[in-house]
Amino acid sequence: MQSNDSHIDKFLQAFYSTQNSTKNIDDFSHEMNLYEGSKIDKKLLEAFEQIGSYEFKTVTLSLGEKVSNIETIPPSQGVKMALPNNLPPALKAALQKIGVSSFYPHQVEALTALRAGKDITLSTPTSSGKTLCYLPAILESCLNDPTTYSMLLFPLKALANDQMRKLKRLISMLPAPTTIKAGMMTGDVSKEERKLLFIPVPPHSLGMNPDLLHFELYGTSKPDKEAWRQYLRSLRFVVIDEAHSYLGSFGSHFANLMRRLRVAVDSVGGNSDQIQYILSTATIGNPVEMSLRFTGREATPERLELIERSGAGTAGRTLVCLKPNQSVSIDASQLAISLMLKKLTTLIFTPTKTGAKNLLALIQQNLRQQHLGHLTNEVAVFYGSLKSNRRNDIIQQLQEGRIKVVISTSALECGIDLPEIDCVIVRGWSGSIMSFRQQIGRCGRQSAGLAIFLPTASEPLDNFYGGNPQLLLSTPAEKAVFNPDYAVTMAQHLRCSAVEAGVPAPKLTYYFGDKAIAVANALRAQRMVWIDNGVIRAKGYPHKEVTLRGNSIDTIELIDKDTGEMFEEVPLEQAFREVHTGAIYTAQDALGNVTKYKSEHLNVEEHNCILTPIEADTKYFTTADTDLEITTLTTLGESQIIPTRLQEGKIRLTHYWSQIANSVTGYSLMTRVCDRTCTNPQCKYHHKYPVKGEKCASCSSSIRLAEITKVMTQEIFPENLTTRFQAPAIKVEINAALTEAVKIYVNGLKAKISSQYKIIPSQYLSLWESTSTAVALHSMAHQIILATPLVVLSSSLDLDFIIAKEGNHTTGYFFETSKGGNGSSDAVFNNFKDFALAAKSLAENCDCSGGCPRCLTIFRCPQQNRDLNKEVGLFLLNILTNLPAVTAQ
Structure with missing residues (x-):
């Protein structure tokens, strides 16, 4: 039999000889006969024929048998509507000057809703023109009333720069003597420049990131901040761009930051109830629920209009998935060079900054080896810690066509408009379905796009999606989950608000929710806040103790x-x-x-x-070489003994305030x-x-x-x-009877596996290489963490777990992932059986056989997803939930 490479060569020859032909796939039956008896799937060839671009076809064919799946999203025709006649003439003329002579239906729908005083959530696909859903309404309001102000919040620097550039360009097209002022305040803007933004009057549209707003609110009551108070007093619109970015602890902090903003607005004579919120988000599982928590308007959901159907046309996109392998960096380098030579612009996403820089070095090395050294300066790496001038320079060179390949972390995943991107390579799993779709959505904006997923064989999540590529586009997007009422987080922000403007005690629950009373009483008991003439006050600078995004300020x-x-x-x-x-x-x-x-x-x-x-x-x-260590400091109440289906088998949970050390x-x-x-x-x-x-x-x-x-x-x-932070943790121990039951089950499972396989597959090796207790605890804990959003208002990002050896005993610790905690361990400790039931249901109803990202493996696992087995985890969950225990066959 001929080699498969020979088959590929013959197909390429047949394809090239007929590249200008109008024949369809049926006319190539004699070429397809070459594949009979080979490993090449005819369905792939049929999918290949749906690829519209000749360049994309040649790239896909060059990947040969590495390809496991091809899916083509066909282009769609957009629906255009004339610009509304009642737009201010100056704004209408400005839009036409930047090439906008019509709106899509969803843009008109957004304008209509905003004119009616509603909040809106935009959940349309990437490249659907979300920015023009809200900019016309904001600028129209500014033209009608020059004292109207708006705040635009962006989670990423690159996104902020891109969106503010669009806004300023549109404003610059407004005819004289119209003067609408726009400015941006981020960490890259000096304090002196920030002050100048408010002289002689505040900017009508102010772009910020949430980190800077957190500190800027501190000056609300300062004598030299009258211009800031003037801005807050007339604040009409708050835009929360890429709202899906605020997950877990970050989402909890952000929701409380929005509460503080409303307090500050009202304290200076404004009216926070008249603020209109505009949220822009990727496709997520709960856009309305997320929006109402951020706006604090859960009691009036009718004020929110969800806009999720897009009238924009699409250029079409092809997704090519490769089989998991160990040479993904080599493949990515070869693909990048091939695409460069075809004059195609490529964006490569990697999970880590180190991976991005290593890939940059490999591509440039390969270019020199291929006598293409003159192209090395057409490849760049992009990540958040680069100096701002370098980040801006890369974006500009990319837009001008001087850079053809950019290797990025998730810093370029969100919102930034890069219509120049022809191809996206996702090198290694993105971390979530939502992120993956955001990344592949960077290509195919103005013309057809090609996205290629390169899964790494050694990574469990890559392996799962590489082996099940059909799920990449069919699996529902995750929910954005966070808990705005976690006591520690709320206490931090309540203190900040008491310093900034003071919180009227009678309106405490109006601003911060029902649980705020207990939090305020605890703060008063510690003399961290007090009540003065009916207003909750505090002093000092508690802002420096709050980190919105993580644990390190230094x-x-x-x-x-x-x-x-x-x-x-x-x-x-x-x-x-x-x-x-x-x-x-x-x-x-x-x-x-x-x-x-x-x-x-x-x-x-x-x-x-x-x-x-x-x-x-x-x-x-x-x-x-890293290590993670948990040191228990004080107990948070009595231990719990959890009974099981096994008569003598028990689990003990002990809740601690702990120190988590990353070394x-x-x-x-x-x-x-x-x-x-x-x-x-x-x-x-x-x-x-x-x-x-x-x-x-x-x-x-x-x-x-x-x-x-x-x-x-x-x-x-x-x-x-070592870096350290303190947060709650739960110690998990199983007694001797349960340890013995787990050991017997695992021995039976090992015997079953040994009878089925001559060589033990790597996914089962942990049963031989680790203790049965470690596998059972680690697997059960992962299954519980993944089920967290099914039980409480927390994200699975809020909780982690490690196995620990204490003398001769194997134990484990759930621990919260952010400084001060986020409430997730409290929920697990107090509702352990509810979590076990949810985890059992999730794992049993998952259609995978050996465990997958939906029911077992976790992207950020501190122990690299070692010592995991779906069946062993389910054995422990079954015993816990008083259902008949599973026995090894």
Whole structure:
């Protein structure tokens, strides 16, 4: 039989010879006969024929048997409506000057709703023109009443820059003497520039991120902030762009920030009830529920209009999914270069900043090896900690066509308008269905787009979606879940509000909800707030203790030792992992060249790190060795003993206030070499260790030359680099009777697996390599975490779990993931059986066989999704929920 590569070659020849033909797939039956008896699926060829672009077809064909699925979303015709006749003439003329001569139906619907005084939530697809759903209404109001002000909140810097650029361009087209002022306040804008924005009058439209609003509200009652008070007094519109970004703890903080904003508006003589909220979001499972929590208008849902049907046309998009493999970076590099040579612009998403920079170095190296070194400056890397001028420069060069490939973290996932993108490569799982669809939505805006998913074989989530590619477009998007009433978070923001403007005690529940009374009483008992003439007041600067997005406020400046220039700024926890002394760090200079540094000294006290440039083509890299440790500080009430179906089997839960320490304990200096390795993807030695002999000693499979990672040296720090935060945690222990029952079940399961497989698949190896208790606890905990949104108003992002050894006993800890906590562990502790029932239902009703991201694996697992087994987790959940226990067959 001919090799499959030979089949591909023959098909390519047939395709190229008829590229200008009008024949359909039936006319190629003689070419398709080549595939009879081969591994190539005819359904893929039929799907391939639906790809409209010749360039996209050649790219897809070049991937050969790596392709597992092709889905084509056909283009659709948009519906256009004339600009409303009752638009102010100046605004209508300005819109026409920027090329807007018509509206889509959903844009007219939004304008009508806003004119009627309603709040709106825009949940239309990507590239549907959400910005023009609200800008006309805001500018119309400004033209009719020059004292109308709007606040535009953006979660990401790149998004803020892009949206404000659009707004200013439209404003610039308004004829004289019309003067509408717009400005932006982010961390990249100096304090002096921020002050100038309010001289002589405030900006009519002010772009901000929530982090800066948090600190800006502090000045509400300060004597020198009259212009800020004037702005708040006449605040009419609040735009919450990319609202789906506010998940978990971040969402809880943001909802309370909106409560403080309403207090501040009313305290200066404004009317927060007249504010109109405009929320723009990706497709999520609960847009109305999310919106009402942010606006605080759960009691008046009729004020909100959901707009989710788009009248915009689409250019069509093809999604190509590859089979999971270990060479995704090599594949991504080859694809990027191929697309560059076809003059196509490509955006590559990677899960981590380190992955993005490593891929940049690989692409530039491959370009030089292929005598294409003149193209290296057409490739750039983009992430949030880059200096603002570098980020803006990359976007500008991309829009001008001088950069053809951008490798990005999720920093370019949201909203920013990049119609120049032809192709998107998703290298590694995005973390959620919602994020994945946002990422592939970056291409195919003005013309047909190609998206390619490259799943990594060693990552459980990649493996699942790589093996089930049909779910990528059919699975419902996740819900945006958060708890705005978590006591610790509410207390932080209530203190801030009491300092900023004072909270009228009779209206406490109006602003902060029913649970605010207990929170305020607790703060009064600690003398952190007091009541003065019916107003809750506080003093000091509690704002500095609040972190909206995470646990680290401290940042480290990265400084080039040769030039003395600061080229990046990163959070402390990230600095410990990436620029510890001895670390090799990758960056990119202003010309687009990869630069590599060796960290000479990380100075936490001075908030900087000195790095020395080294050879850019060095093959060495470093990886930090990390550890997570939970130290219990005080108990939060009595332990609970949870009975089970097993007569003597019990679980003990103890709720603690704890310290969570993330430590970098040392690092490994590594390199990539070509060596002999096992070809069996299920083997533990696959692409990991050099293998001697003709066959793998572990699984007897054949071996071949491949790139593997080799550890050169390992360093252990004399003192760990540690960041700490405090939050609630739950210690989980099972007694001897339950431990024995789990062991018996696992032994039976191992016997069953051994009888079915000659070589044990890697997904089952944990049953042999770890204790049965560790597998049971870890699996059950993951299943409970994933079921969290089914039980309470929390996100599965709010809770994590680790297995711990304490003497001869294996225990586990649920712990909350944000400083001060978020309430999720309280709910689990007080309603454990409800969570177990939900987890059992979720896992049993999942149609996967061995566990998947919906019922077992978690993207951010601190222990890399080791020691997991769906059946063992379900065994424990079945015993817990008083249902007949499962026995191994």
